[in-house]
Amino acid sequence: MRWFRAYPVLSFLLLLPGCGIIGGGEDKPETAASPFGPGGVPQHLRAGGGSAIKPGGNTSPEVVKAIQNYNPDELVWTDPDDPDAELPELDGLLTAPKQKGPWWDSETEALRESKRTGKPLLIWFTDSVRSTACKSLSANLLTRSDFEAWASENTVRLVVDQSVKGKNIDDTTSKVLYSRDLKKKYNASGYPSLHVLAPSGEVIGRYKSYRSGQEDFLWGQLKQGVSLAQQRQKSWKASLEKKGYRDWSNESGRVIFAKLAAYKEGQIILVEPDGLRVRTHEKNLSAGDRVWIQQQKEKRGIR
CATH class of the missing domain: 2.30.30 (SH3 type barrels.)
Structure with a gap:
C-alpha cells in the first residue's frame, strides 16, 4: 500500500x-410545481404540529459548525496514524449486508448510507417501554405497510431508543448513554420526536409529540421535509462535484x-x-x- x-x-x-459524470445517469426533467408547495402537501397538513420547515433554520449547533467548517480538501483519513493501513474493499462495502429490520441503530452507518444513496435520513427518537405515545405512533403509522413502502423508497431510517437493551449491564449502559448523547446532539426534546436530515447532515425539520388520530397530519409533514431535504441534497452534491466528487458504481x-x-x-x-x-x-x-x-x-x- x-x-x-x-x-x-x-x-x-x-x-x-x-x-462529466460517466454512468451516473441524467437528471430527470423538472415537474410542474405543485399548488401545495414543494412537498405536494396541502396547507392544512403543513400548519403547526412540528418545527417550521426551513432549510438550515432547524440545524443543531454541532451540524451548523460542521457545515461551516466543511472542506473536502482537508479530510480525516480512515487511520491518520497509519496511512498505509489496510483499507476496506469497495465491493465489500457496496455488497455488505444491510441492518436487521428497516431501522438502523448506528448513527454513523445510517448517515453514511444516507450519503451513499442520496436519501434523506429519518431519525426516530423513542422510548419504546415507558412512552405510551411512542407505542401508539409505532402502531398507527410507523409500522403500517403503506408508510413502510414510502419510507423504504424515500429515506434511510435510524431509531434512537432510550429503552434499548444490550447484551449485558455494561453494554446496556453504553447504549443508553449513546442514545442520550444523540438526543442532545440533535436537540430532541421529549418522546416521540422525528427528525428529517438531508444527506449532508443538515437538519431540515423536527416533529415532536403525537396524539392518536394525527398520523396522516404527521406523515404529510414528513413528506414535505423529505422533499425539501432532497432539494438540499442536489445543491450539496453539485457543490462537491465541482471539487472532484462523482458517482462510482x-x-x-x-x-x-x-x-x-x-x-x-x-x-x-x-x-x-x-x-x-x-x-x-x-x-x-x-x-x-x-x-x-x-x-x-x-x-x-x-x-
Whole structure:
C-alpha cells in the first residue's frame, strides 16, 4: 500500500473543469410545481404540529459548525496514524449486508448510507417501554405497510431508543448513554420526536409529540421535509462535484459518491466526503467508470 504515497497520479483528475459524470445517469426533467408547495402537501397538513420547515433554520449547533467548517480538501483519513493501513474493499462495502429490520441503530452507518444513496435520513427518537405515545405512533403509522413502502423508497431510517437493551449491564449502559448523547446532539426534546436530515447532515425539520388520530397530519409533514431535504441534497452534491466528487458504481449497480484519491496500474483509492477511504481495482468498476478513467489517462498521456 505504500505506493499510494508516491503515486497520487490521478488524484487531481476530478479537480479539472469539464469532467462529466460517466454512468451516473441524467437528471430527470423538472415537474410542474405543485399548488401545495414543494412537498405536494396541502396547507392544512403543513400548519403547526412540528418545527417550521426551513432549510438550515432547524440545524443543531454541532451540524451548523460542521457545515461551516466543511472542506473536502482537508479530510480525516480512515487511520491518520497509519496511512498505509489496510483499507476496506469497495465491493465489500457496496455488497455488505444491510441492518436487521428497516431501522438502523448506528448513527454513523445510517448517515453514511444516507450519503451513499442520496436519501434523506429519518431519525426516530423513542422510548419504546415507558412512552405510551411512542407505542401508539409505532402502531398507527410507523409500522403500517403503506408508510413502510414510502419510507423504504424515500429515506434511510435510524431509531434512537432510550429503552434499548444490550447484551449485558455494561453494554446496556453504553447504549443508553449513546442514545442520550444523540438526543442532545440533535436537540430532541421529549418522546416521540422525528427528525428529517438531508444527506449532508443538515437538519431540515423536527416533529415532536403525537396524539392518536394525527398520523396522516404527521406523515404529510414528513413528506414535505423529505422533499425539501432532497432539494438540499442536489445543491450539496453539485457543490462537491465541482471539487472532484462523482458517482462510482460496481457491476451490480450500487453507487458510492467519492473522489479519486490515488491510482496506479489499475489500483484505485476513493475517498468519500466524510473522509472514509476505500480501495478497489478498476476492473471491478462499472463499464462507465472504466471508460471515464481511460479518457482521463488518454488526456494525460498515461498508459
